[in-house]
Amino acid sequence: MLKDKDKLVRSYVASISVDHRLWRYDIEGSIAHVRMLAKQGIIADSDATKIAEGLSSIAEEIEGGRFQFKSELEDIHMNIEARLFEKIGSIAGKLHTGRSRNDQIALDMRLFLKEETKRTTRRINDLQLSLVELAEKNRSVIMPGYTHLQQAQPVLLAHHLLAYCDMFQRDIDRFYDCLERTDALPLGSGALAGVAYPIDREFLAQQLGFSHISTNSLDAVSDRDFVIEYEAASAITMMHLSRLAEEIVLWASSEFSFVKIGSSFTTGSSIMPQKRNPDVAELARGKTGRVYGNLLGMMVAMKSLPLAYNRDLQEDKESLFDTVDTLNSSLEIFAAMLKTVEVNARRMRDDMEKDYLLATDLADYLVKKGIPFREAHGVVSKISEYAQSQDKGFGELSLEEYRRFSRSFEEDILSLGMEDSLAARDVAGGTAPRQVERALERIREKLSSLKEER
Numbered sequence: 297m298l299k300d301k302d303k304l305v306r307s308y309v310a311s312i313s314v315d316h317r318l319w320r321y322d323i324e325g326s327i328a329h330v331r332m333l334a335k336q337g338i339i340a341d342s343d344a345t346k347i348a349e350g351l352s353s354i355a356e357e358i359e360g361g362r363f364q365f366k367s368e369l370e371d372i373h374m375n376i377e378a379r380l381f382e383k384i385g386s387i388a389g390k391l392h393t394g395r396s397r398n399d400q401i402a403l404d405m406r407l408f409l410k411e412e413t414k415r416t417t418r419r420i421n422d423l424q425l426s427l428v429e430l431a432e433k434n435r436s437v438i439m440p441g442y443t444h445l446q447q448a449q450p451v452l453l454a455h456h457l458l459a460y461c462d463m464f465q466r467d468i469d470r471f472y473d474c475l476e477r478t479d480a481l482p483l484g485s486g487a488l489a490g491v492a493y494p495i496d497r498e499f500l501a502q503q504l505g506f507s508h509i510s511t512n513s514l515d516a517v518s519d520r521d522f523v524i525e526y527e528a529a530s531a532i533t534m535m536h537l538s539r540l541a542e543e544i545v546l547w548a549s550s551e552f553s554f555v556k557i558g559s560s561f562t563t564g565s566s567i568m569p570q571k572r573n574p575d576v577a578e579l580a581r582g583k584t585g586r587v588y589g590n591l592l593g594m595m596v597a598m599k600s601l602p603l604a605y606n607r608d609l610q611e612d613k614e615s616l617f618d619t620v621d622t623l624n625s626s627l628e629i630f631a632a633m634l635k636t637v638e639v640n641a642r643r644m645r646d647d648m649e650k651d652y653l654l655a656t657d658l659a660d661y662l663v664k665k666g667i668p669f670r671e672a673h674g675v676v677s678k679i680s681e682y683a684q685s686q687d688k689g690f691g692e693l694s695l696e697e698y699r700r701f702s703r704s705f706e707e708d709i710l711s712l713g714m715e716d717s718l719a720a721r722d723v724a725g726g727t728a729p730r731q732v733e734r735a736l737e738r739i740r741e742k743l744s745s746l747k748e749e750r
């Protein structure tokens with residue numbers, strides 16, 4: 297009976313099925329720790345060497361798929377330590393001198409997230425590159441710009457795509473900002489109060505590539521802000537991705553028909569042979585909810601934890617790993633999918649039903665003739681009503697018809713076109729081709745300098 301209970305508890309508290317993913321960082325941290333112990337004369341050099349060699353060979357075993365993770369050994373730390381005992385005997389017991397699993401897991405998580413954060417930003421860069429390439433391929437394509445999902449003013453498709461590039465740039469900046477706080481070494485905090493050996497934390501930080509060390513042991517073992525920050529930054533990035541997904545779903549519909557997604561990124565319907573469904577985009581939109589949920593779950597898990605370490609913290613991994621994987625795969629597949637997108641420029645243009653999107657430009661025309669904007673707005677809304685009642689576009693009205701609404705209209709109003717509307721918006725950040733060209737150049741430059749850094 298007791299045996300069953302033991303089993304029940306053991307399997308409940310075990311985390312190896314999830315945290316085995318941290319093995320590389322766990323071993324890296326242990327090797328640095330044992331080197332530091334030897335350097336400080338806390339253990340003998342020869343012991344440290346044996347331990348480090350044992351750990352390296354365990355790493356090889358895991359790498360080669362020859363390591364057997366055991367749930368009765370609870371977590372990644374104990375699995376590796378137990379194997380070390382098997383390999384080098386009782387000297388293995390010296391590894392855990394001046395260390396606790398509490399600062400060990402905090403270390404592993406930070407090492408893991410430092411690497412993942414950099415990988416995430418590279419993935420976002422790849423997506424930006426796909427957006428830029430799509431924009432460059434369709435440099436002169438004009439599309440209806442929307443507000444309230446109503447056609448508002450013409451914009452360059454490239455301008456629209458670069459809007460997403462800007463969003464993703466903020467995401468990258470956000471991830472780098474989190475990284476600064478993730479980059480603190482917690483090791484040396486012990487279980488909660490620090491350790492009673494003359495350890496060298498600066499040396500550890502330097503060995504493990506941390507820019508600084510944590511300054512309060514209680515905080516260091518119980519802090520998971522860096523996990524939450526990564527999850528929050530991921531949630532925002534997924535939100536951006538989901539907005540892009542939504543536009544792709546809309547644009548690929550037969551009602552819009554603005555784009556066609558490569559057939560490898562759509563699926564057919566089992567009963568309706570004519571359909572090509574944008575499943576990839578839909579799934580990214582759907583997965584965004586799960587990534588939000590992961591963030592919220594972690595926030596809730598943390599909210600009532602007293603200092604310092606509490607076992608609740610073990611629950612940080614499953615959702616974090618899920619977020620890491622979901623975000624990375626979504627970024628990767630979007631970068632690939634965008635490369636297959638074909639734009640139907642004709643359809644975008646034809647879709648600007650009549651040319652009512654030029655209403656603001658008509659008003660601007662009158663303003664240039666000295667009419668106050670509010671008044672000009674009133675005049676144009678009357679012209680709009682009239683044109684619609686006649687089922688005519690602005691371009692189909694005669695000068696005589698225009699002049700019925702304002703004597704300020706002259707011959708040149710008849711040649712007003714989409715291109716004039718775009719060119720007029722020649723402000724920094726505007727859709728004028730000159731501005732968009734510059735924006736493209738700036739982003740190109742940034743992306744290619746990053747490529748070299750990698």
Ligand code: ARG
Nearest residue numbers: 311315371397398401609610
């Ligand atoms: N598996 C634990 C975790 O992920 C490691 C720390 C456990 N510490 C302890 N004293 N039980 O948080």
